[in-house]
Amino acid sequence: MRQEGLLRHATTRLLGLVPTLLILITIAFFLIRMAPGGPFDGEKVLPPEIRANLDANYHLDEPLLQQYFRYLGQIITGDFGPSFQYKDWTVNELIAQGFPVSATIGGLAMLLAFVLGTLIGTLAALRQNSAVDYSVMGVAMLGISIPNFVVAPLLILVVAVYAGWLPAGGWDWSWQRMVLPVITLALPVIAYIARLTRGSMIEVLHSNYIRTARAKGLPELLVIRRHALKPAILPVISYMGPATAALITGSVVIERIYSIPGLGSYFVQGALNRDYTLVMGVVVFYGVVIVVLNFIVDLLYAWLNPRIRYDVT
Amino acid sequence: MALLRVSNLEVDFDTPEGLVKAVNGMNFEVAEGETLAIVGESGSGKSQMVLSFMGLLAENGHARGEALFHDKDLLKMNPRDLNRIRGKHIAMIFQDPMTSLNPFLTIEKQMAEVVMHHQGLGREEARSHAVEMLRAVRIPDPEERIKQYPHEYSGGMRQRVMIAIGLLCEPELLIADEPSTALDVTVQAQIIELVSELRKQTHMALILITHDLAAVAEIADRIVVMYAGEAVETGSVDDIFYRPQHPYTRGLLASVPRLDRESDDELQAIPGNPPNLLDLPVGCRFRDRCVEAVEQCRQRPPLWVTQDGRSSRCVLPVEGGEILEEPAAVEQTA
Numbered sequence: 337m338r339q340e341g342l343l344r345h346a347t348t349r350l351l352g353l354v355p356t357l358l359i360l361i362t363i364a365f366f367l368i369r370m371a372p373g374g375p376f377d378g379e380k381v382l383p384p385e386i387r388a389n390l391d392a393n394y395h396l397d398e399p400l401l402q403q404y405f406r407y408l409g410q411i412i413t414g415d416f417g418p419s420f421q422y423k424d425w426t427v428n429e430l431i432a433q434g435f436p437v438s439a440t441i442g443g444l445a446m447l448l449a450f451v452l453g454t455l456i457g458t459l460a461a462l463r464q465n466s467a468v469d470y471s472v473m474g475v476a477m478l479g480i481s482i483p484n485f486v487v488a489p490l491l492i493l494v495v496a497v498y499a500g501w502l503p504a505g506g507w508d509w510s511w512q513r514m515v516l517p518v519i520t521l522a523l524p525v526i527a528y529i530a531r532l533t534r535g536s537m538i539e540v541l542h543s544n545y546i547r548t549a550r551a552k553g554l555p556e557l558l559v560i561r562r563h564a565l566k567p568a569i570l571p572v573i574s575y576m577g578p579a580t581a582a583l584i585t586g587s588v589v590i591e592r593i594y595s596i597p598g599l600g601s602y603f604v605q606g607a608l609n610r611d612y613t614l615v616m617g618v619v620v621f622y623g624v625v626i627v628v629l630n631f632i633v634d635l636l637y638a639w640l641n642p643r644i645r646y647d648v649t
Numbered sequence: 650m651a652l653l654r655v656s657n658l659e660v661d662f663d664t665p666e667g668l669v670k671a672v673n674g675m676n677f678e679v680a681e682g683e684t685l686a687i688v689g690e691s692g693s694g695k696s697q698m699v700l701s702f703m704g705l706l707a708e709n710g711h712a713r714g715e716a717l718f719h720d721k722d723l724l725k726m727n728p729r730d731l732n733r734i735r736g737k738h739i740a741m742i743f744q745d746p747m748t749s750l751n752p753f754l755t756i757e758k759q760m761a762e763v764v765m766h767h768q769g770l771g772r773e774e775a776r777s778h779a780v781e782m783l784r785a786v787r788i789p790d791p792e793e794r795i796k797q798y799p800h801e802y803s804g805g806m807r808q809r810v811m812i813a814i815g816l817l818c819e820p821e822l823l824i825a826d827e828p829s830t831a832l833d834v835t836v837q838a839q840i841i842e843l844v845s846e847l848r849k850q851t852h853m854a855l856i857l858i859t860h861d862l863a864a865v866a867e868i869a870d871r872i873v874v875m876y877a878g879e880a881v882e883t884g885s886v887d888d889i890f891y892r893p894q895h896p897y898t899r900g901l902l903a904s905v906p907r908l909d910r911e912s913d914d915e916l917q918a919i920p921g922n923p924p925n926l927l928d929l930p931v932g933c934r935f936r937d938r939c940v941e942a943v944e945q946c947r948q949r950p951p952l953w954v955t956q957d958g959r960s961s962r963c964v965l966p967v968e969g970g971e972i973l974e975e976p977a978a979v980e981q982t983a
C-alpha cells in the first residue's frame with residue numbers, strides 16, 4: 337500500500353518537472369541572446385564574409401524563434417552542441433569534464449555539513465541556553481554571515497601560505513587539494529544546518545512522545561537517537577535539496593579562487609565570452625540537477641515521514 | 650506497607666513572571682494493589698505532582714520533598730536508577746493519546762523497545778509479547794495492526810496502545826494521568842473500564858488522575874482531593890462521596906450531575922477562580938470562594954486526621970479527628 341503510493345507520488349512529481357525545465361530553458365535562451373555582443377565579437381572585427389560563414393555554420397543567421405526551436409529539438413536528444421569558444425570541444429564533453437570535479441567538492445562539502453551540522457545542532461539543543469549553546473550558535477551565525485570569498489583567501493593565507501600544510505589551489509584529484517575548497521563550501525552550510533537542527537530538536541524534545549519515551553525508562557541517548565533524531569532532521573532534509581544543488585553547481589566563486597577546473601569555471605568563462613551553447617548547456621544541466629535533487633529530497637521526506645499521504649500531491 | 654509514599658512534595662517552576670508554585674506540600678500513600686484517585690480542577694497541580702517523581706518535569710521545574718517507592722526516593726535517584734524503575738516498575742499513561750505516541754515509528758517498535766530494554770528479550774519474543782498485550786487491550790487483529798503507524802489508529806485505539814505499552818513489564822504501579830479526558834465521551838468509559846479491569850487482573854496499584862468523578866466512584870479505593878497544589882481532603886470513596894468534610898469537596902460534588910440525586914436539584918458551580926500560583930494567599934487557599942469562610946480562615950487552616958486515614962485541611966472539625974498540624978500564625982507563614 338505504502339510502496340504503491342510512493343511510486344505514484346514519484347511518477348506525478350516527475351511529470352511535473354517537464355514544464356519547470358521548459359520554462360527554465362526558454363528564459364535562459366532568450367536572456368543570453370538579449371545580452372549585448374555575441375560569440376564572435378572580439379577586439380578584432382572579422383571580415384563580413386567570414387562572419388557570415390560563421391553565423392551560417394552555427395545557425396545564428398536564422399530568426400531567433402527558429403533557433404529556439406532548433407535548440408529545443410537538439411537538447412531533447414541530449415546534445416548540447418559544440419562550444420563556440422573551446423574549439424574542438426562539445427558542450428557535453430566540457431560538462432563531462434567539469435561536473436565530476438564540482439560534484440566531488442560539492443558532495444563532500446554537503447556530507448561534511450550534514451554530519452557536523454546535525455551533530456552540533458543536536459548538542460546545542462541538549463545544552464539549550466547554556467554557554468555551549470550560545471557559543472556554538474554565535475559561531476554558526478558568523479559562519480552564515482561571512483561570505484566565502486572572504487573565508488577562502490583567509491584559509492589560503494593561514495593554512496597554505498603561513499603554515500604550508502596544504503596547497504593553495506589547483507586540482508589533481510588528491511585529497512590535499514580538496515580540503516580547503518570543501519571546508520570553505522561547507523562552513524556556511526554547517527552553520528545553517530546546525531541552527532535548523534537545534535530549533536527543530538528543541539521543539540521535538542518538548543513533544544509528548546518524547547515524554548512517553550522517557551517514561552518508558554529508556555536511556556536519554558536512546559531516546560534521542562531513536563525517537564527524536566528523525567523528526568528533528570526532517571526540516572534539514574527539505575533544505576538539503578536546494579542546498580546540495582547549490583553546492584555541486586554554484587561553487588563558481590570557490591572554483592575561481594582555488595583554480596579548480598569545475599563546471600563553475602566553464603560557466604563563468606562561457607557567460608563572459610557569450611559562448612551561447614556552453615552557457616545554455618550548463619544552465620540546462622544545472623536545472624536538471626536542481627530539479628532532480630529536489631525530487632529525491634521530496635521522496636526521501638515522504639519515505640521518512642509515514643504521515644505523508646502520497647495520493648495527494 | 651506503602652508502595653509509594655509521598656511526603657512534603659513541592660514542585661515549582663521558574664517562569665519569566667516569577668516562581669509558580671504548582672504543588673505545595675503534598676502527602677499521600679499508595680498501598681500495593683490499591684487504586685488511588687487524585688481529583689481536582691485544572692491547574693490544581695495533579696499532573697505536575699506525578700510528573701515530578703517520574704522525573705518528567707519540564708527543565709524549569711524543580712521538585713523537593715520525598716517520593717519513596719519501595720523506600721527509595723525517586724526524587725534523589727540518578728537517571729540510571731530511575732530508568733530502571735520507569736517503564737518497568739512504574740508505568741505512566743498520559744492525557745493526550747493523539748500526541749503521546751511517536752508518529753515516526755511503528756507500534757511494534759514502540760512496544761518492543763520496552764521489553765527489549767527492560768527484560769532483555771530478543772526482537773521476536775518482544776514482538777509476540779507486544780501482540781499479546783495488544784490483544785489484552787482488545788485491539789482487533791493485533792498481528793497486522795502492530796505493523797502500523799500511530800496515525801492509522803483512532804484516539805481511543807491509541808490510548809489502548811498506551812495502556813498496552815504501560816503494562817508490558819507488569820508494573821507494580823500504573824499512573825494514569827487523565828487517560829480519558831481527550832477522548833470521545835463514548836470511548837471514555839471504555840478506557841477507564843479497561844484500565845480498572847486490567848488492574849484487577851495484574852494486582853498492580855493505580856493512581857488515577859481525573860476530574861471524572863463518576864469514574865472515580867466506580868473504580869477507586871481512596872480519593873485525594875487537590876486544590877491549589879495541596880491535598881485538601883483525603884478519604885475512602887464512601888467518605889468523600891457521602892460524608893465530604895471540606896467545603897471544596899462539597900462544592901466539587903455539587904457541580905457534577907449524579908443519578909442518585911433529585912432531578913430538580915440544580916448543579917452548583919463553585920464561584921470564582923483558583924488562587925494565582927505566583928502569589929498564593931496566606932491562610933486557607935480556598936477561602937475567597939468558600940461559602941463557609943470565617944475570619945479564622947485568614948490563618949493557615951489545621952490538618953485534621955482520623956484513625957482510619959481521613960484527613961481534611963480546614964477550620965471545620967472532622968468528626969473523630971485530631972489536629973495533626975496546628976494552624977500557624979499569619980506572621981509565620983507570610
